[in-house]
Amino acid sequence: MRQAGFIIGSKTKLVILGAQGQVGRAVAAQAGRRRIAGGALGRAECDITDRAAVARAVAGSGLVVNCAAYTSVDQAEAEVETAYRINAVGAETVATVCAEAGIPLLHLSTDYVFDGASPLPAREDDPARPVNAHGRSKLAGEIAVRERLQSHIVLRTSWVFSADGQNFVKTMLRLAHARAPLQVVDDQIGGPVSPIGAPIISAGRRRSAATSLPMPCLQAVTPRCSRLRPWIIRHRRGVH
Numbered sequence: 001m002r003q004a005g006f007i008i009g010s011k012t013k014l015v016i017l018g019a020q021g022q023v024g025r026a027v028a029a030q031a032g033r034r035r036i037a038g039g040a041l042g043r044a045e046c047d048i049t050d051r052a053a054v055a056r057a058v059a060g061s062g063l064v065v066n067c068a069a070y071t072s073v074d075q076a077e078a079e080v081e082t083a084y085r086i087n088a089v090g091a092e093t094v095a096t097v098c099a100e101a102g103i104p105l106l107h108l109s110t111d112y113v114f115d116g117a118s119p120l121p122a123r124e125d126d127p128a129r130p131v132n133a134h135g136r137s138k139l140a141g142e143i144a145v146r147e148r149l150q151s152h153i154v155l156r157t158s159w160v161f162s163a164d165g166q167n168f169v170k171t172m173l174r175l176a177h178a179r180a181p182l183q184v185v186d187d188q189i190g191g192p193v194s195p196i197g198a199p200i201i202s203a204g205r206r207r208s209a210a211t212s213l214p215m216p217c218l219q220a221v222t223p224r225c226s227r228l229r230p231w232i233i234r235h236r237r238g239v240h
């Protein structure tokens with residue numbers, strides 16, 4: 001089991017899947033800061049489409065956070081099958097194994113499940129209408145998680161940035177340093193989100209502590225400027 005900055009205890013408490021990605025690393029770092037015991041597994045240690053590998057990986061844990069995903073939004077149009085195999089079937093596999101083992105699951109999803117047509121930020125219970133292959137594959141994953149496992153949270157986020165990985169903020173900074181004229185799409189509204197590790201850990205702890213939650217779909221985004229209605233700010237004000 002790979003250690004990614006947090007303590008591997010005698011009994012694994014938190015298992016992060018897809019832990020080498022941008023969000024997975026943020027969750028592992030946050031778990032480390034809070035001294036939460038657990039394991040952070042990249043694709044090499046646990047492929048979420050491999051049911052036996054998932055079962056081995058999550059055995060004995062108290063909470064699974066699934067950050068593993070196919071995230072190439074444009075490429076998904078040409079690789080629909082791969083996107084579904086990971087985002088839908090992989091998610092279903094993780095949820096099924098968690099259900100069998102009685103382990104709560106926090107599953108990451110995206111604002112791409114919405115069409116973005118509304119001028120208002122989407123609520124968690126608004127109808128999802130994805131307009132591209134990535135969004136459709138992620139929505140299929142959400143549905144599979146809901147159907148397979150009662151003890152879950154689907155946490156949608158968007159525009160995550162951190163020092164790790166590729167993201168909009170880093171791209172803009174790199175281009176700014178190059179001092180070349182910037183050409184950026186102007187038909188999207190989004191609020192870059194950071195940090196993401198803390199709300200995931202906080203939501204996951206709630207999930208593992210409760211037998212049921214009033215709203216198992218949450219949205220962790222930047223207030224005011226997002227296609228998603230933000231859960232973070234309401235959480236801080238104690239609404240949930």
Ligand SMILES: NC(=O)c1ccc[n+]([C@@H]2O[C@H](COP(=O)([O-])OP(=O)(O)OC[C@H]3O[C@@H](n4cnc5c(N)ncnc54)[C@H](OP(=O)(O)O)[C@@H]3O)[C@@H](O)[C@H]2O)c1
Binds near residue numbers: 020023068109111158
């Ligand atoms: N970053 C954002 O702005 C953003 C926005 C909305 C939603 N999200 C959601 O947040 C989650 C994490 O995204 P991210 O930004 O961390 O993406 P990321 O940086 O692309 O990381 C995804 C990770 O999943 C791994 N992976 C892919 N297929 C796998 C498989 N079959 N088994 C195990 N691991 C696999 C990837 O490994 P390889 O590198 O080997 O492929 C990669 O390390 C996703 O569900 C995504 O939809 C992120």
